Amino acid sequence: MYGPHDPDRRRWLKFAGAATWVAALPLAPLRAQGNGSDMMLRAARARVTLLGAPYPDTDVWAYNGTVPGPVLRVRQGDTLRATLANELDVATTVHWHGLRLPNRMDGVPYVTQAPVAPGSTFEYEFACPDAGTFWYHPHSASNEQVDMGLHGALIVDEPSPPPVDRDVLWVLDDWRLRRDGSVSGDFASMFDASHAGRLGNTVTINGILPDRFEVEAGERIRLRLLNVANARIFALRFEGHAPLIVATDGMPCEPHAPDGGRLLLGPGMRADLILDATGEPGTTFRVVDEFIAREAYEVVTLAYRVDRRTRAEPFASRLVLPPNPVPAPDLKRATRHRMVFAGGMGGMMGGGGMMGGGGMMGGGMSGGMARGHVWSINGKSATEADHSHAPILTLDRGASYVLELINETMWWHPIHLHGHSFRIVSRDGRVLARTIVADTSLLPPRSRAEIAFVADNPGDWMFHCHVLEHQASGMMATIRVA
Secondary structure, eight states: OOOOOOTTOEEEEEETTEEEEEEOBOOOOOOBSSOSSSEEEEEEEEEEOSSOTTSOOEEEEEETTBSSOOBEEEETTOEEEEEEEEOSSSOBOOEEETOOOOGGGSOOBTTTBOOBOTTOEEEEEEEOOSOEEEEEEOOSSHHHHTTTTOOEEEEEEOSSOOOOSEEEEEEEEEEOBOTTSOBOOOTTOHHHHHTTOOOOSEEEETTBOBOEEEEEETOEEEEEEEEOOSSOOEEEEETTOOOEEEEETTEEEEEEOOGGGOEEEOTTOEEEEEEEOOSOTTOEEEEEEOSSGGGOEEEEEEEEEEEEESOSSOOOSOOOOOOOOOOOOOTTTOEEEEEEEEEHHHHHHHSSSSSGGGTTTSSHHHHHHHTTOOEEETTBOEETTTOOOOOSEEEOTTOEEEEEEEEOSSSOEEEEESSOOEEEEEETTEEEEEEEEESEEEEOTTOEEEEEEEOOSOEEEEEEESSHHHHHEEOEEEEEEO
C-alpha cells in the first residue's frame, strides 16, 4: 500500500502492477475470545474481508476463522492451555513468540516436537512468567503459513494493570494481493528470498484495510503494536503526537520517545506505547510509515471525536510498567561469541558474502540457490524443511553470554532468539544509554550489535532472522543450552 494521503481517506493499492482506489473501513478493536487459559485453536482455510466492497472476500488460512486469530489473554503467572487442531491439508505447529517457556512447548518441528499432521491435534500447556505483548504463529513453512493468515496475539496482563483509559492492540500486517483480492501464491520467489523478503502491496491493521481510528481528547491509550508481516519494516510517525515507548517485545523499559520521532518495528517485533490524545475535538492526524522515505504512506488516521472529551487536560504523569523477572547477565564474566550473518544477492555478488572466495556453498551461486541456501550464520546455512541441523553453539546453563551480531549483508535482519529475552548492550560499538530487553534485534545493513543474556532455559532453541524468506533460505541456526 503506497501513495499520497487522500483527503477522502481512501487508500491507494497496487495489484499486480495495476492500480485502483479502494474505500477503507473504520478501525475496530480486537477483543479477546476466551480468557486464553483453556483454548482451542483450529487452523483451517477460511474467507475473510480484508478490503471491503467492491472486492470479494479473500481466501486465507486462519485460526478459528479470523485473521488475526483470537486474542489470547492471561494474567502473569497463569498457565495457558491451548489445543491446536490442524484442519489444513499440510503439517503445522504453533510457536509462542517471545515467551520464556519450556522447550517442549516451543512449537518448532523436528526440534521441540513432531509436526502436527493434518487431522491431528497437539496440546500446549505452559506458565506465562512475563507480562507483556506476545504472539503465536506456525514455525512450519512459516513464510507461507504466516503470510496466509496464521497468526494471533497473546497478551499477558500485569497483576495490577497500569491506569489508562484504553488498552488497544494493533496487529500490523502486509499482504501481496492480486487484482481480485486474492493472495499471490509466489511463495517460492528466489528474488524475495535473496533480497528484502516478501513485501506486499496492502497494509492492514487487525485484519482490515484501515481508514480511521477514533480517539477522544484528553484520553490516555496504551497502544500495543505487533508486526506480523513476513518482511515489511515499519517506521511509524504519529503526526501531532508524542508517544512514549514503555515496552519492547513485551519487556518494560524506561519510557522514552522513539529515536528521530519514528517507531521502528521489524517483523516479529512488538512495542507498547503510551499515546496521550493531546489534539482538539474534531481534528485529525496521520500515522505515517516512513521506512522508505520516497514511498511514505498513511497507515491510518487518528480522528478526534467532535462531541466528546475524556478530560480537560491530558495526564501529566509518566507511566512506568513493572519489570519482568528476567535474569540480568553478568557482563564482566560473560563468555563472548561472534555471529556473522552473510549472503543475499549483494553478499553473493559483492564477494563479501556466502559466495565470496568460494564461500560456504562451495559450488557457486547457481548450485547454492537451487538448493534454497541463500543466507548463512557463521558460514552455515540451514533451511526450514526439517530444521535438522547441529547446534551452532552449546551454552552452559546459568552462565552469562554476549553475542556480537555482525550483519555483513546489504539487507535488514530482525534477529530473533527463542526461549530467552536478552539485553541489547550496544550498536555499532556505541553502548546504549538505556536498558532495552527484547527477543529480537533489528540489524541495519553492514551493522553490528551486542546482545547479552543468561542461558537459563535448557534445550535447543532457534536463532534466526524473522524476515521469513531469509529464515526459509538459510539464515537460521540452533543454540543449545545444556
